[in-house]
Each structure stands twice: as C-alpha cells, then as structure tokens.
Amino acid sequence: MPSKVEGWKDDVYGMEVRDHLYRFAEEGWSAIPEDEHDAWFERFKWWGLYHQRKGQESYFMMRIGTPNGRMSPEQLRVIGEIADEYARGPVDNPEFGGAYCDWTTRQSVQLHWIQLQDVPEIFDTLEAHDLSTMQACGDSWRNIVGSPVAGRDAKEHIDAWPVIKNLNDTFKGDEEHANLPRKWKVAVTGDTRGSGQAEINDLGFEPATKEIDGEEVAGFNVVVGGGLSRKEPRFARDIDVFVTEQEVPDVAGGLSTLFRDHGDRDDRFNARIKFLVDEWGPQKLRRVLQEDYVDFELRSAGEDLRDQYTYNSGRNDETGDYVGVHEQKDGDYFVGLSVLVGRMGAEDVIELADLAEEYGSEMVGLTQRQNIIVADIAEEDLDDFLDEDLLEYYSPDPHPFLRGSIACTGTEFCSLSIVETKNRMVRYGRWLKDNVALPDGIDDFHVHLSGCTASCAQPQIADISLRGMKTRKDGEPVEAFDIGLGGGLGENPQFADWVEMRVAADEVPGYIRNLLEIYDERSEDDESFREFIARHDEDDLNGLAEPEETSYDDPYMGNTKMTWYPYAEETDMDAAPTPSPADD
Amino acid sequence: MTTSVHQLDDGAWLSVNDARRINVSDLWWLARHDFCDCEMADFLAEGFVEIGVDHPNIEGRIAGQCIECGESGVTDWLTLGRVVDPDAGTFLGVVPDSVHVPERRRRLASPSE
Numbered sequence: 001m002p003s004k005v006e007g008w009k010d011d012v013y014g015m016e017v018r019d020h021l022y023r024f025a026e027e028g029w030s031a032i033p034e035d036e037h038d039a040w041f042e043r044f045k046w047w048g049l050y051h052q053r054k055g056q057e058s059y060f061m062m063r064i065g066t067p068n069g070r071m072s073p074e075q076l077r078v079i080g081e082i083a084d085e086y087a088r089g090p091v092d093n094p095e096f097g098g099a100y101c102d103w104t105t106r107q108s109v110q111l112h113w114i115q116l117q118d119v120p121e122i123f124d125t126l127e128a129h130d131l132s133t134m135q136a137c138g139d140s141w142r143n144i145v146g147s148p149v150a151g152r153d154a155k156e157h158i159d160a161w162p163v164i165k166n167l168n169d170t171f172k173g174d175e176e177h178a179n180l181p182r183k184w185k186v187a188v189t190g191d192t193r194g195s196g197q198a199e200i201n202d203l204g205f206e207p208a209t210k211e212i213d214g215e216e217v218a219g220f221n222v223v224v225g226g227g228l229s230r231k232e233p234r235f236a237r238d239i240d241v242f243v244t245e246q247e248v249p250d251v252a253g254g255l256s257t258l259f260r261d262h263g264d265r266d267d268r269f270n271a272r273i274k275f276l277v278d279e280w281g282p283q284k285l286r287r288v289l290q291e292d293y294v295d296f297e298l299r300s301a302g303e304d305l306r307d308q309y310t311y312n313s314g315r316n317d318e319t320g321d322y323v324g325v326h327e328q329k330d331g332d333y334f335v336g337l338s339v340l341v342g343r344m345g346a347e348d349v350i351e352l353a354d355l356a357e358e359y360g361s362e363m364v365g366l367t368q369r370q371n372i373i374v375a376d377i378a379e380e381d382l383d384d385f386l387d388e389d390l391l392e393y394y395s396p397d398p399h400p401f402l403r404g405s406i407a408c409t410g411t412e413f414c415s416l417s418i419v420e421t422k423n424r425m426v427r428y429g430r431w432l433k434d435n436v437a438l439p440d441g442i443d444d445f446h447v448h449l450s451g452c453t454a455s456c457a458q459p460q461i462a463d464i465s466l467r468g469m470k471t472r473k474d475g476e477p478v479e480a481f482d483i484g485l486g487g488g489l490g491e492n493p494q495f496a497d498w499v500e501m502r503v504a505a506d507e508v509p510g511y512i513r514n515l516l517e518i519y520d521e522r523s524e525d526d527e528s529f530r531e532f533i534a535r536h537d538e539d540d541l542n543g544l545a546e547p548e549e550t551s552y553d554d555p556y557m558g559n560t561k562m563t564w565y566p567y568a569e570e571t572d573m574d575a576a577p578t579p580s581p582a583d584d
Numbered sequence: 585m586t587t588s589v590h591q592l593d594d595g596a597w598l599s600v601n602d603a604r605r606i607n608v609s610d611l612w613w614l615a616r617h618d619f620c621d622c623e624m625a626d627f628l629a630e631g632f633v634e635i636g637v638d639h640p641n642i643e644g645r646i647a648g649q650c651i652e653c654g655e656s657g658v659t660d661w662l663t664l665g666r667v668v669d670p671d672a673g674t675f676l677g678v679v680p681d682s683v684h685v686p687e688r689r690r691r692l693a694s695p696s697e
C-alpha cells in the first residue's frame with residue numbers, strides 16, 4: 001500500500017504546486033488549512049521550500065539548485081541581495097549575523113527564515129536571472145553536481161558542463177520524471193580529480209575511456225545506487241556500462257524511469273535506488289535497463305581513471321579540492337576560496353560578486369566542499385585580486401583545519417539533527433588552528449561534522465568523521481559525537497570506521513589533538529593521515545587516542561533541539577515568536 | 585473527527601493532526617525491554633520508524649541507540665501519547681525522559697510511511 005506521502009503527491013505535486021504556493025503567499029500563512037499542513041509542506045519541497053523545525057513555524061528554508069554549482073557574478077549578487085532582504089530571522093546568529101547564504105555539499109544554495117508572503121517576489125527575481133528553486137528538494141531530479149570549472153580546468157577528461165546543462169534542461173520540469181519514489185541525485189564527473197563524487201550519488205557518470213571501432217573514445221562509466229544516509233552507506237555500484245557524451249541523456253532518462261517504475265513507494269525508508277540495487281544486484285539492473293528502458297545496445301564498461309583522482313582522496317602528493325590559485329586551459333586563473341562550513345554573510349556574497357565582476361570573471365562556482373571559486377582572473381590581475389581584503393577571511397590559502405571543515409545545517413533549523421553543527425565546527429576549527437601543532441606533511445585535513453545519520457555533511461568520507469549523538473556528563477544529557485576515522489574517496493573509496501562512540505562535544509577537539517600527536521610520532525615516511533589510519537585495523541583504532549577536555553569552550557552542550565532557536569536570549573519553545581505575525 | 589498520525593521528514597517527528605508533537609533527539613528511559621542488556625536503556629531517539637494506534641494511545645517504534653551500552657536498533661512499540669479528546673483533536677504526549685515500557689505489538693499497525 002502506497003505511503004501517505006505518495007497519496008499527497010497523487011493529489012497535487014510538481015509544477016502545479018506553484019499555483020497553490022502563490023495562493024498561500026497571497027492569502028497568508030493561516031490560509032493553509034491546519035489539517036493540511038503536512039501535505040502542503042511535503043509538496044512545497046518540490047519548489048525548494050522546506051518548513052523549518054519545531055519552534056520556527058511559518059519560516060522556510062529555501063534551496064536554489066545551481067547545476068554544477070555554477071553562477072555568473074550577477075547571479076551570485078542576486079542571491080546575496082535576496083538573502084539580505086528576505087532571509088532574516090527574529091534573532092541573529094552569533095557567528096554569522098542576520099543574513100547569510102549556505103553553500104551546500106551538493107553545490108546548491110540554502111537561505112533560511114523565508115516567509116511564504118515573499119516567495120512570489122523571490123521567484124520573480126530568481127527567474128529573471130535564470131535561477132530556480134524548482135526540484136531543489138522533494139522526490140525528483142535534484143541539483144546535478146560536478147566540477148564547477150568544467151571547460152576551464154586543465155585536469156579534464158571531458159568538458160562535462162554541456163552534458164550537465166543538457167541533463168538539467170531535459171529532466172528538470174519534465175512531468176515524466178517529476179514524481180519519483182524518492183530523491184534522485186545525479187553526478188557527472190568530467191575531470192580527472194573525481195570532484196563529482198559520483199560514488200555517493202543515486203546515479204553517477206565517472207570519467208572513462210573505451211576502444212570503439214579501433215579508436216579510443218572518451219566517455220563515462222555508469223554507477224548506480226550510492227548514498228550515505230541512515231547508517232546504510234553505499235558506494236554506487238558499477239553496472240558495467242560505458243556511454244559517450246551523446247548517450248548520457250538516454251541512459252540517465254532510462255534509469256530515472258526504471259526507478260520511477262520499480263522503486264518502493266510503500267516504504268519511504270526503502271525507497272532510494274540503493275535499496276533496489278541491493279535487491280536486484282547490478283546485473284539485473286543492467287538487464288532491465290537494456291530490455292525495457294533504452295533502445296540501443298549498451299556497451300560494457302570502459303577503463304576508469306580512478307588512479308588519478310585527488311578530490312577528497314587523502315593523498316599527500318596532491319589536493320584536488322580547488323582551493324588556491326589554478327591555471328585554466330585558456331591561460332587565465334581560477335581562485336578557490338575557503339568558506340568555513342560553507343556559510344557566507346550576505347554582504348560578503350554581494351562584495352564577492354562585485355569583485356568577480358570587476359576582475360572580469362564570467363563564472364563563480366560552488367564546490368562539494370562548501371567552498372567558492374572565482375574563475376577567469378587574468379594573470380596580470382591575479383596579485384591585485386589576491387590582495388583584496390575579502391580574501392583575508394575567505395582565503396585561497398587557508399589553514400588546513402579551516403580548509404577541510406564541513407558541517408551540515410544542524411539543530412539551528414533542521415528537524416532531524418541531534419546537535420548544533422555549524423557554529424560548533426567554526427569553534428572547533430579556530431581552536432584547532434590556535435592550539436594544535438600541525439604535523440609535518442599535513443596540508444589538507446578533512447573534518448566532516450554531521451548532526452545526524454542523514455549524513456548531509458558526508459561524515460563517512462572524511463579523515464575525522466563526526467556524527468551527532470548524545471551522552472551523559474555528570475548525569476546530565478549533553479551533545480556528543482560518534483567519531484569515525486579513515487574515510488575518503490579517491491582511487492579506493494572507503495567509509496570511515498566508527499571508533500569512538502558518544503564523545504561529549506567538548507572533548508572532541510582534545511581527541512583530535514591527541515590523535516594528531518600520535519600520527520606525528522608514528523607515521524612513516526610520507527604517509528598521509530588517511531594512509532596512516534588505513535594501516536591500522538579497527539581494533540587498533542579503538543582507543544588509539546583519548547577524548548579530553550581542554551581549554552576549548554562549548555556553549556552548546558545542552559539540548560539545543562529543545563530550544564526554539566539555540567542562540568536566542570529566551571530559548572524556551574514557549575518564547576518562539578512564531579508563526580510570524582507579518583505573514584497574515 | 586478522525587485523528588491523523590504519521591511520521592515525516594525521514595522520521596524526524598511524530599505528527600498528530602498536522603502538528604509536530606514529538607521530535608527525535610530526546611533521551612527515553614526504557615524499562616523491562618529487549619532493546620539491550622542494560623536494566624534501564626538510556627535510549628536516544630534518532631528516527632520514528634513506524635507509527636500505529638492502539639486506541640486511545642498513539643504508539644511508535646523508534647530507531648536509535650542506548651547511550652549507556654551503544655546497542656543500536658529499533659524499539660518495540662512505545663506509547664507516544666494519547667488523544668484525550670478526539671473531537672477536538674487534543675493530544676497529550678508522553679514525557680520522553682520519564683520511564684517507558686516497550687511492548688510487542690498486539691495487532692497490525694498502520695502501514696509505515
């Protein structure tokens with residue numbers, strides 16, 4: 001029997017939700033019938049609106065999908081201006097102020113505190129600049145990810161931007177693919193860095209070559225059924241298919257339709273295609289795809305390029321994360337700037353857009369490591385650009401503890417999260433930078449902090465994996481983390497081993513310090529941190545370092561989820577100023 | 585009126601009549617349970633897996649783990665609250681950090697979400 005959500009989707013879903021959104025925006029929050037809240041909030045997701053957590057009723061997170069994370073400087077400015085005007089809540093965030101943009105791990109933009117009454121104006125402004133929230137959330141094609149500097153990056157196998165643009169234009173808004181059993185995340189990697197992180201997507205295209213009619217052809221291998229959520233992490237499975245650029249839409253569409261027809265609509269916890277691949281196996285998936293969903297003979301897989309991957313790979317010889325100054329194919333440069341936990345103040349966003357335009361950039365790009373790239377800086381302008389004041393904070397040469405930090409939204413806004421995340425990761429990063437000696441050989445050190453098992457910060461593929469948890473300290477419940485080690489992608493992708501469980505949040509920085517001291521003492525030759533961890537088995541890793549209280553001070557140890565907003569003066573749920581009176 | 589109950593947003597919360605009534609991330613004390621070997625499980629709720637009704641109680645099975653011993657899994661059925669006035673839709677939720685006794689299901693639950 002189809003789930004309740006499927007019933008709501010059967011009644012109204014997809015494009016038509018927009019008319020209802022506009023009606024509610026016109027009539028006000030109270031026009032949404034109280035006994036239809038859940039159904040409408042589920043439907044609004046298709047248009048990129050996600051109702052914020054308990055205590056924040058009537059406020060929404062708005063997600064803007066930017067394929068490949070690419071924008072023009074003008075588009076970036078528009079997003080900054082929208083954040084400045086509309087994404088302001090009743091209380092400022094103590095680290096980030098009153099208006100900010102979040103760059104996500106899937107190269108999208110998230111704004112918070114959006115009210116329904118403002119949605120039509122925001123949509124008008126976005127669409128006038130070729131931006132959209134369509135299908136940014138909900139059960140369909142999500143933002144397509146890949147290298148933002150496709151077509152510019154020297155480390156490239158195929159320019160994947162036309163491929164991604166074509167997929168985006170073909171499948172976004174296509175009714176046949178608008179109502180899938182669950183989300184559908186697609187990655188296309190055209191570079192040799194592996195920056196699309198196709199391994200953790202529902203559908204991935206990985207760079208490959210194949211000899212066809214005596215000629216070596218560049219294309220992609222197809223992988224299906226990756227994902228990290230709910231303690232059920234899977235790397236996407238190789239279905240033994242090679243496609244050319246031209247064949248990508250047919251195979252992507254075939255697989256999306258296969259998922260639409262065969263995915264589980266009865267149980268949302270079993271709905272992602274990773275579970276169908278578990279059930280069928282890659283061979284059956286390939287067979288059904290061939291027999292029922294494509295009308296040409298599928299080729300077997302080609303030679304992959306995984307041994308060249310550097311993105312989130314834990315290698316010591318090269319860091320493929322785009323941060324820093326990189327020469328483009330055309331002789332210009334792109335500059336990757338570190339954005340700690342992916343959150344940037346609205347004024348800074350506007351200033352960066354102005355700078356990018358001033359320096360003649362035609363493209364800014366968001367990366368899956370929550371950073372931002374400014375492309376097309378001429379060689380003669382490079383020094384001036386690097387001297388700009390804004391780049392002191394959003395640095396192209398950040399300290400490794402700041403460079404490698406990723407955090408999800410957390411209890412600030414999210415219903416699922418168990419702990420506070422972004423502000424805490426900022427504090428962790430700063431404390432580590434000020435208090436922990438960086439061992440020789442570490443230029444890049446990834447700490448991924450996720451508030452829960454949904455794994456939006458991709459915790460399983462980091463040097464230090466942090467997953468929100470609770471423990472008791474002196475009998476009182478406090479926020480905590482499970483700590484994992486040794487995860488990463490690259491040539492041999494590996495999920496972290498969870499080695500220290502329920503570590504109080506204020507003892508995590510001490511644990512990292514102690515672990516790095518051990519690495520410094522015991523690592524061999526040029527061994528990277530990931531290689532050092534991989535040399536130990538799980539038993540050795542358990543207890544390798546001790547959690548410890550230090551001078552690090554954590555203001556969020558109590559139950560931040562019990563508050564209406566963790567940084568308010570009066571945090572009790574009863575003090576919540578919601579629903580917003582302005583919305584009626 | 586009919587009482588509407590379900591979990592939403594990947595099991596983040598229990599909805600009763602379209603109001604978010606019980607969240608994940610609370611600690612629940614479980615007694616006389618099979619969840620782990622602890623006499624009292626100090627259970628962290630990470631996701632509502634199944635919601636059912638045993639009139640007038642709303643019940644649920646919750647995924648999570650005991651923060652005392654680390655055992656993780658899904659609980660047996662726990663009473664999450666009670667609809668005290670079906671006509672008005674009034675729901676009284678249980679207090680998570682009081683003591684709860686999970687029970688094996690006596691009859692079929694509503695289909696999972």
